[in-house]
Amino acid sequence: MDSHTPPDPAQLFSEERSADVVAASFARTPDPRLRRILTSLVRHLHGFVKDVELTEREWAAAIEFLTATGQACTSTRQEFILLSDVLGASMLVETINNRAGEGLTESTVEGPFHMVASPPRELGADIAEDGKGTPCLVTGSVAGPDGRPVPAAAVDVWQANDEGFYDVQQPGVQPDLNLRGLFTADGEGRFWFRSIVPRHYPIPQDGPVGRLLEATARHPNRPAHIHFEVSAPGYRTVTTHLFVAGAPFIDSDAVFGVKPSLVREFPEVDDPERAATAGLPNPFRTVNFDVVLRPDTADLEA
Amino acid sequence: MDSHTPPDPAQLFSEERSADVVAASFARTPDPRLRRILTSLVRHLHGFVKDVELTEREWAAAIEFLTATGQACTSTRQEFILLSDVLGASMLVETINNRAGEGLTESTVEGPFHMVASPPRELGADIAEDGKGTPCLVTGSVAGPDGRPVPAAAVDVWQANDEGFYDVQQPGVQPDLNLRGLFTADGEGRFWFRSIVPRHYPIPQDGPVGRLLEATARHPNRPAHIHFEVSAPGYRTVTTHLFVAGAPFIDSDAVFGVKPSLVREFPEVDDPERAATAGLPNPFRTVNFDVVLRPDTADLEA
Numbered sequence: 104m105d106s107h108t109p110p111d112p113a114q115l116f117s118e119e120r121s122a123d124v125v126a127a128s129f130a131r132t133p134d135p136r137l138r139r140i141l142t143s144l145v146r147h148l149h150g151f152v153k154d155v156e157l158t159e160r161e162w163a164a165a166i167e168f169l170t171a172t173g174q175a176c177t178s179t180r181q182e183f184i185l186l187s188d189v190l191g192a193s194m195l196v197e198t199i200n201n202r203a204g205e206g207l208t209e210s211t212v213e214g215p216f217h218m219v220a221s222p223p224r225e226l227g228a229d230i231a232e233d234g235k236g237t238p239c240l241v242t243g244s245v246a247g248p249d250g251r252p253v254p255a256a257a258v259d260v261w262q263a264n265d266e267g268f269y270d271v272q273q274p275g276v277q278p279d280l281n282l283r284g285l286f287t288a289d290g291e292g293r294f295w296f297r298s299i300v301p302r303h304y305p306i307p308q309d310g311p312v313g314r315l316l317e318a319t320a321r322h323p324n325r326p327a328h329i330h331f332e333v334s335a336p337g338y339r340t341v342t343t344h345l346f347v348a349g350a351p352f353i354d355s356d357a358v359f360g361v362k363p364s365l366v367r368e369f370p371e372v373d374d375p376e377r378a379a380t381a382g383l384p385n386p387f388r389t390v391n392f393d394v395v396l397r398p399d400t401a402d403l404e405a
Numbered sequence: 406m407d408s409h410t411p412p413d414p415a416q417l418f419s420e421e422r423s424a425d426v427v428a429a430s431f432a433r434t435p436d437p438r439l440r441r442i443l444t445s446l447v448r449h450l451h452g453f454v455k456d457v458e459l460t461e462r463e464w465a466a467a468i469e470f471l472t473a474t475g476q477a478c479t480s481t482r483q484e485f486i487l488l489s490d491v492l493g494a495s496m497l498v499e500t501i502n503n504r505a506g507e508g509l510t511e512s513t514v515e516g517p518f519h520m521v522a523s524p525p526r527e528l529g530a531d532i533a534e535d536g537k538g539t540p541c542l543v544t545g546s547v548a549g550p551d552g553r554p555v556p557a558a559a560v561d562v563w564q565a566n567d568e569g570f571y572d573v574q575q576p577g578v579q580p581d582l583n584l585r586g587l588f589t590a591d592g593e594g595r596f597w598f599r600s601i602v603p604r605h606y607p608i609p610q611d612g613p614v615g616r617l618l619e620a621t622a623r624h625p626n627r628p629a630h631i632h633f634e635v636s637a638p639g640y641r642t643v644t645t646h647l648f649v650a651g652a653p654f655i656d657s658d659a660v661f662g663v664k665p666s667l668v669r670e671f672p673e674v675d676d677p678e679r680a681a682t683a684g685l686p687n688p689f690r691t692v693n694f695d696v697v698l699r700p701d702t703a704d705l706e707a
Contacts, residue, residue, distance in 0.1 A: 116493065116661040118500045125493035125661060132621040140457050141621065145492060147453035152497050154445045161442065162498045166485045173475010173485075183468045183475075190447060191418065191427035195454050196464045198420045319434040319443065359418040359427060 122149040168311055175310040181215065185312045188212070188358040189321070201341075206248055208333070208394045210343045211360040216269045217330065221259050221283040228286075229297035229382070232278040236265035236299030238383045239369060243392035245292040245333055252292030253396060256335040259285045260296070262328070267304030297381065300369055300388050301327040303351050306358065316357070326352040326361060331392065338396035345392050367392065424451040470613055477612040483517065487614045490514070490660035491623070503643075508550055510696045512645045513662040516632065518571045523561050523585040530588075531599035531684070534580040538567035538601030540685045541671060545694035547594040547635055554594030555698060558637040561587045562598070564630070569606030599683065602671055602690050603629045605653050608660065618659070628654040628663060633694065640698035647694050669694065 132138035175182035201210040245256035270281040305323040328344035378385035434440035477484035503512040547558035572583040607625040630646035680687035
């Protein structure tokens, strides 16, 4: 009988060495970026398990939860994105990858409702095709960090109605493409259109993520907002929201999308003449959003 | 128009405060243990995302991978457990929850193949019902930490054959319940049975976890082992493996199940008389496993 070299304990698993041993198993990963990500993932995952001393029953519950989350996904529903959202991971990734810099418009999550292309509309058009809700005049401008206007910038907007639903959630109830519009800023980078004041709404609650929110006494609501995606040649596109100041849940967005710089008053204007000029009933609400884009130097750097 | 209190920036999301803000959202979780787990999870998850500065494309790939992992699960396959296994999380949870203490037999993962009850067999029985493989006499004992034998301890064993397959993986090829047995130790806590030397085998490679192993140049194999679950009234049950010293992959188990204290030589014996006594052809292999159980004081402490 041969005598064997005993296995090297330093290569074998133990509570103390667990992260080192598992990280070492990824040492031959050909892609250095994948190797780096998995090494860090292992260290943080093991750190978590050790920190809470996860029990076997809790581990089994976690396996069940993750499995149910995967199985709740369909072609029209992404429960893992929702989980990432309510754990703040989506916003963290978004924020890290879109560091705005002083004076630049901050971004926030795109969300799942930009699923249809917004219809091109003339400046001043009313995107509330069914005329329901509190009328609102939205004005704004697009400029670079030096204050120079960005003429003909593309301003893509979409929003929920005053019951908290997007058009795609209420086919047959709302007109197709209701509360969506793709505008082209004028020669001085200005834009304006008519809409309504949006309402807050809940994220889907009928899946594993909904059960998580319920078990943790968290509400599922996103505060009222209008989505903007603003782009122009030579500038980095910004995907963001404009939030309604003082609206419900403004301090507790279920997906952590609110940044202070994106919150605006929507003051009421009682001025029949301005209302007539804007093509809105009097009184009406107003909001202004001056967007500052970052020059895109990626082409130069590449 | 009312003037609104602006949202409190300390409650709103930012790259610096992300973990604090999200952890705070779980502050009203009624179950304190769930609150503690989620708070720690959030801190480690955000720590990971910040450490690697995960890109939006990498985040999307992670969402896709997790979704595919959930969708690969069926009533007979658990891909998330497999993921937990290859990330060492299963072994870490197992190890934390079964700290053996000096001199006690260490545990390891149960694995997915204890899915059928082992048939009760007499001491000395041959569990290799098809007679294929290298014959092996397995002997051992069960005792407490003071060395006192544990009479009539239940010794449940199951193992792969010499091609690396369990009976349930080869219905119609292997006899039902091949290489499984539930033994009762004798009055001095001793047990013995006949079997074969097991072979290493790969974990399932045809799903997302298999793709992860391939992308990271990791092999999918578990080194050869015999599963043991040893229990007796008044003692804590130990679920563990006996590994074959010097066998392939003994230093690189795909699921990190090897602990040095569980590795044994399986020496060959060339002794016609002993072979005849054991009921095995000569020569044959042998292995001995002396199990030390921890007295279960849980009832007293409860």
